[in-house]
Amino acid sequence: MVKIKVAKTAGFCFGVDRAVKLVYNEIKKGGKSATLGPIIHNNQVVNDLQKKGIRIIEDISELAFDEKVIIRSHGVGKSIYNEIEQGGKIYIDATCPFVSRIHKIVSEKTQEGHIILIAGDSEHPEVVGIIGHGEKNCMVFNDSDELKEIFLKNPDFLEKKVAIVAQTTYNIILWEECLKALPENNSNIIIYDTICNATSCRQEEAIELSKNSDIMIIVGGKHSSNTIKLYNICKENCNRTYHIENSDELYALNLMDAKRIGITAGASTPAYIIKEVQTKMTEILNNFEDDINFEEALAQSFKKIHTGERVKAYVVSVNNSEAIVDVGTKHTGYVPLSELTDDPTKTPSDILNVGEEVELIVTKINDQEGIVTLSKKKVDERLGFEKIIKAKEENTVVDGIVQNVVKGGVLASHKGVRVFIPASQTGVGRNTKLDTLLKQKVEFTIIEVNEQRRRAVGSISAVLKAQREEAKAKFWESAEIDKVYKGEVKSITNYGVFVDLGGVDGMIHISELSWGRIKHPSDVVNMGDMLEVFIKELDKDANRVSLGYKKTEDNPWEKFKAQFNVGDIVKANIVSITPFGAFAQIIEGVDGLIHISQIANRRVDDINEILSIGQEVDVKILEIDTDKKRISISMRALLEDEEDEETSGEIVEEKAMDEEVIEEETTETDITEE
Numbered sequence: 001m002v003k004i005k006v007a008k009t010a011g012f013c014f015g016v017d018r019a020v021k022l023v024y025n026e027i028k029k030g031g032k033s034a035t036l037g038p039i040i041h042n043n044q045v046v047n048d049l050q051k052k053g054i055r056i057i058e059d060i061s062e063l064a065f066d067e068k069v070i071i072r073s074h075g076v077g078k079s080i081y082n083e084i085e086q087g088g089k090i091y092i093d094a095t096c097p098f099v100s101r102i103h104k105i106v107s108e109k110t111q112e113g114h115i116i117l118i119a120g121d122s123e124h125p126e127v128v129g130i131i132g133h134g135e136k137n138c139m140v141f142n143d144s145d146e147l148k149e150i151f152l153k154n155p156d157f158l159e160k161k162v163a164i165v166a167q168t169t170y171n172i173i174l175w176e177e178c179l180k181a182l183p184e185n186n187s188n189i190i191i192y193d194t195i196c197n198a199t200s201c202r203q204e205e206a207i208e209l210s211k212n213s214d215i216m217i218i219v220g221g222k223h224s225s226n227t228i229k230l231y232n233i234c235k236e237n238c239n240r241t242y243h244i245e246n247s248d249e250l251y252a253l254n255l256m257d258a259k260r261i262g263i264t265a266g267a268s269t270p271a272y273i274i275k276e277v278q279t280k281m282t283e284i285l286n287n288f289e290d291d292i293n294f295e296e297a298l299a300q301s302f303k304k305i306h307t308g309e310r311v312k313a314y315v316v317s318v319n320n321s322e323a324i325v326d327v328g329t330k331h332t333g334y335v336p337l338s339e340l341t342d343d344p345t346k347t348p349s350d351i352l353n354v355g356e357e358v359e360l361i362v363t364k365i366n367d368q369e370g371i372v373t374l375s376k377k378k379v380d381e382r383l384g385f386e387k388i389i390k391a392k393e394e395n396t397v398v399d400g401i402v403q404n405v406v407k408g409g410v411l412a413s414h415k416g417v418r419v420f421i422p423a424s425q426t427g428v429g430r431n432t433k434l435d436t437l438l439k440q441k442v443e444f445t446i447i448e449v450n451e452q453r454r455r456a457v458g459s460i461s462a463v464l465k466a467q468r469e470e471a472k473a474k475f476w477e478s479a480e481i482d483k484v485y486k487g488e489v490k491s492i493t494n495y496g497v498f499v500d501l502g503g504v505d506g507m508i509h510i511s512e513l514s515w516g517r518i519k520h521p522s523d524v525v526n527m528g529d530m531l532e533v534f535i536k537e538l539d540k541d542a543n544r545v546s547l548g549y550k551k552t553e554d555n556p557w558e559k560f561k562a563q564f565n566v567g568d569i570v571k572a573n574i575v576s577i578t579p580f581g582a583f584a585q586i587i588e589g590v591d592g593l594i595h596i597s598q599i600a601n602r603r604v605d606d607i608n609e610i611l612s613i614g615q616e617v618d619v620k621i622l623e624i625d626t627d628k629k630r631i632s633i634s635m636r637a638l639l640e641d642e643e644d645e646e647t648s649g650e651i652v653e654e655k656a657m658d659e660e661v662i663e664e665e666t667t668e669t670d671i672t673e674e
Contacts, residue, residue, distance in 0.1 A: 035056055054070075073096045162189045169267065219244055219266070322335060322337060341376075388415075444463055445458060564624075
């Protein structure tokens, strides 16, 4: 009878339980909410929350105006809190209290001038959040070797104040090794044991349980840091240690010959999943005892496989560099990442899932070590070439990653099949290097296939041409005068600008670019600019589209009419001088003419003796012709006004003097009479 033991500490910790309950409470309230990243690293819980209306966002800018944001249990940096508050958003902080404690320590010690060293995974969201509270003073180390290297590269740290913290889910065994690696009796170094107590208890129990088990089952999300650490800890003590997400993956595991099976789970694994695993395992083991044929099983374990053989295997586990599979023999099967895909952006977990059945080709066998190396790419290549032939026959579009730049073109990989794309078919201009396509995902059609040599030739240009034709047809279906578009500036000439409207290029004449005078279109726009334009004229037969760019509300004449009237005195700048007068700018885009007769109150033979380009002068508006957009202005009118005022002043003064004389004479006469 097989004995199954479930660890007491398996499953939700306090922080995770609190975070999940906060989200479900928001669902009950009925408001809209989004979590900043998955609330925990467990697909079942996250999927259930999404079904109930909780969105996952990666950036605060993705929030809808009526949504609350929930900060997940891993926590975030100070800048995120600032961004939320500045945006006027409502947030619910589900950060684990143990993580918040680290934030407080790091923030305080940073202000005191400490260098912060963090034990953990630099890419884990919890560590990213911790760094966000320490500004630029933080350094992350993964193990004791990296910690030693930090002090070797920075010997001055021994003279400075240093604070050391750990990710809450950090491996306790590694933590003890790190502490031993620190310089002894250095009073400048402060150590904070920030590994969560629940994590410590869970890891310690997992160590003891794995030492006394034939098989260890670790239940939890594939991206859960603390679950992966549990797996690594148990693997040290129990060779048959498996990491699964749910009970369905048990069917792919080899549970035979086990007398003692231990089960533990990460901090983000719900209790019901742990119970399902325990129940399902009991059912499987009971079926083993009833149905298993030990003679067949023994024969299967010694079954021979050969290099080049196509086999079916079950995925047992997946890590960052390879997949481990059960090929049904005594061998342990390994599929390296290089034999899984050519796509540099993919990881093994993107391609294979634990428990999945997969077809592979044996590439190498090592009976002495009990290892067999396999390839999924070779299987994909065989199947892929069949699809290549079909794509050629049906003229369908396929996609692939450009792997190499070779003489005369590039090589793209589609389903493991390398397709040669000649330079003339890449869609890249003559003056552009083919290197721009390297490692890029491209779409192409198959234009030639050699089945015997298993070679294919593709064309990116054919796809681009078809896409342009489709976009062109779509454009002409809906194009109409005054319709507004956004387009990219594709070329600039002396007389205008060509804008890509999606399948069709339209032209903005230089006169339509600005209300003011410009010497060249490049004074206003640059190559690659995105412009908002509108259609002025259409000619479908000639495939010609004339565009407008300048807006009516920016028309300087409209601004001028709203501000100025005949008789107003304004300041103007001389912009050009002609034999018959000078043009002066009143506002940007609006010039007035000072006729030669209106420059001075005397005859002017050479305007340049009085005026110069850039000079500011006071003028009076004599006439405004809105239809012809002409304005007559005068300097002379102001001079005449001044003379009139002076003349008027003299008359008043003489009159006053006359009145005084009359008054004096009158006074003298009065005295004489007396």
